[in-house]
Amino acid sequence: MRTAYSVETVRAAERALMARLPDGALMQRAAAGLAAACADLLRRSGRVYGSRVVLLVGSGDNGGDALYAGARLARRGAGVRALLTAPDRAHEGGVAALRAAGGRVDGADRVSTDLIGRVDLVVDGITGIGGRGGLREGAAALVRALEATGAPIVAVDLPSGVEADTGEVLGDAVRADATVTFGTYKPGLLIDPAADRAGALHLVDIGLDDELPGVPDLEALQYADVAALLPVPANESDKYRRGVVGIVAGSARYPGAAVLAVGGALRGGAGAVRYVGPGADAVIARHPETLVHSGPPSKAGRVQAWVVGPGLGDGTAAVSAVADVLAADVPVLVDADGLRLLDASVVRSRTAPTLLTPHAGEAAALLGVPREEVEAGRLAAVRELAARYRSTVLLKGSTTLVATDTEHTPVRVNPTGTSWLATAGSGDVLSGLTGSLLAAGLRPRDAASVGAHLHGLAARHASDGGPVAAQDVADAIPAAWRDVRA
Numbered sequence: 001m002r003t004a005y006s007v008e009t010v011r012a013a014e015r016a017l018m019a020r021l022p023d024g025a026l027m028q029r030a031a032a033g034l035a036a037a038c039a040d041l042l043r044r045s046g047r048v049y050g051s052r053v054v055l056l057v058g059s060g061d062n063g064g065d066a067l068y069a070g071a072r073l074a075r076r077g078a079g080v081r082a083l084l085t086a087p088d089r090a091h092e093g094g095v096a097a098l099r100a101a102g103g104r105v106d107g108a109d110r111v112s113t114d115l116i117g118r119v120d121l122v123v124d125g126i127t128g129i130g131g132r133g134g135l136r137e138g139a140a141a142l143v144r145a146l147e148a149t150g151a152p153i154v155a156v157d158l159p160s161g162v163e164a165d166t167g168e169v170l171g172d173a174v175r176a177d178a179t180v181t182f183g184t185y186k187p188g189l190l191i192d193p194a195a196d197r198a199g200a201l202h203l204v205d206i207g208l209d210d211e212l213p214g215v216p217d218l219e220a221l222q223y224a225d226v227a228a229l230l231p232v233p234a235n236e237s238d239k240y241r242r243g244v245v246g247i248v249a250g251s252a253r254y255p256g257a258a259v260l261a262v263g264g265a266l267r268g269g270a271g272a273v274r275y276v277g278p279g280a281d282a283v284i285a286r287h288p289e290t291l292v293h294s295g296p297p298s299k300a301g302r303v304q305a306w307v308v309g310p311g312l313g314d315g316t317a318a319v320s321a322v323a324d325v326l327a328a329d330v331p332v333l334v335d336a337d338g339l340r341l342l343d344a345s346v347v348r349s350r351t352a353p354t355l356l357t358p359h360a361g362e363a364a365a366l367l368g369v370p371r372e373e374v375e376a377g378r379l380a381a382v383r384e385l386a387a388r389y390r391s392t393v394l395l396k397g398s399t400t401l402v403a404t405d406t407e408h409t410p411v412r413v414n415p416t417g418t419s420w421l422a423t424a425g426s427g428d429v430l431s432g433l434t435g436s437l438l439a440a441g442l443r444p445r446d447a448a449s450v451g452a453h454l455h456g457l458a459a460r461h462a463s464d465g466g467p468v469a470a471q472d473v474a475d476a477i478p479a480a481w482r483d484v485r486a
Contacts, residue, residue, distance in 0.1 A: 004216055030065045061091070155178070298327070416452070
């Protein structure tokens with residue numbers, strides 16, 4: 001499992017570790033890891049000896065890390081040049097080390113980027129985890145000029161200009177090909193829009209683990225974590241023991257939503273799927289194993305979890321269906337139209353678990369803020385939704401987030417998916433899949449995390465680099481399931 005900690009927590013851990021180490025030892029550990037990662041990248045396109053490396057150096061410790069790493073590369077025969085964005089505040093020991101190794105040091109404001117010449121690698125050490133806001137204009141212009149060379153960019157700890165704690169990008173920021181981070185991941189490396197600028201992530205162990213608290217701020221499940229949560233039927237299981245999920249979805253206008261939600265549910269681990277709604281004929285035509293009922297949901301038969309909302313519309317029947325489902329004493333997943341029709345006070349007063357699965361626009365409506373605010377600050381938005389509605393919330397997007405209203409519980413970040421997943425109906429498949437996992441016995445936080453992970457993997461399998469339809473994603477869920485368990 002990947003874990004991420006806030007800036008405050010990381011700094012406290014670093015202080016505790018530095019108190020037990022010789023002066024400068026922690027920076028040397030970081031620089032050694034950074035230099036090794038840079039050397040590996042240079043070897044992929046040529047070699048270290050004779051390569052040309054440009055360091056963008058700010059006034060903080062990130063600049064010191066870059067300078068000491070540059071000195072190590074210079075001793076291996078690379079031509080290293082440091083451009084200092086704040087010459088009077090650059091790390092003195094790092095500057096001296098680079099010069100002693102044969103590197104060149106200049107003030108960034110005294111260098112014409114047109115005269116830099118060939119560049120094989122750029123190392124971004126302008127700002128660190130304490131940086132706030134976007135890059136200043138001088139640094140931003142320098143970054144743009146070096147990006148234009150086409151040389152790969154390696155960010156030190158995180159790309160300069162992004163917010164370490166939130167993943168926000170509030171102005172100009174570096175877009176790195178790779179980020180070498182130290183001790184632990186930072187939230188901004190895992191959450192878009194900042195994560196999109198980090199490139200490939202490389203974690204360097206600097207001995208911080210023993211100083212970090214047991215509960216991180218964020219966590220991202222990996223294959224082994226997901227495999228451990230997948231429901232597997234025992235020899236004595238039958239369809240009812242495996243769990244029954246109820247699906248309330250679709251309308252005369254959106255019959256396909258019912259088909260897609262049921263398709264996801266049938267592949268999510270539950271033993272049976274009950275469908276309630278006007279799309280029964282379309283559902284049975286595509287999925288004859290489905291149990292159908294005309295409604296209301298409370299009369300359809302026993303279920304272990306409900307999914308309500310996909311394609312439901314906004315008529316009186318839809319309003320009644322949402323209210324009926326929320327009155328049930330079983331876990332309920334609310335998506336799409338159900339999010340618009342729910343009564344917030346009813347959701348907050350439920351004793352059984354509730355899982356809300358909005359995209360950014362729906363989340364904005366639930367919070368009463370502009371969509372752009374949610375998209376820019378996804379971590380804050382998902383936490384606020386969970387707290388305000390006393391529910392588990394899955395905020396869909398390029399990096400899907402899962403939060404609960406329980407204190408000291410890490411937000412989960414889903415690392416799977418593809419941009420091709422932005423297609424009509426894919427959210428309906430996710431709702432059915434996640435609801436099925438709820439019915440199979442997973443807690444809402446785990447069901448949401450596993451559902452998002454499998455959904456993203458299924459999209460990768462179905463897409464294979466090309467366009468994909470929602471039904472393709474549903475059909476690929478078993479392959480994703482097998483992939484995780486392999």
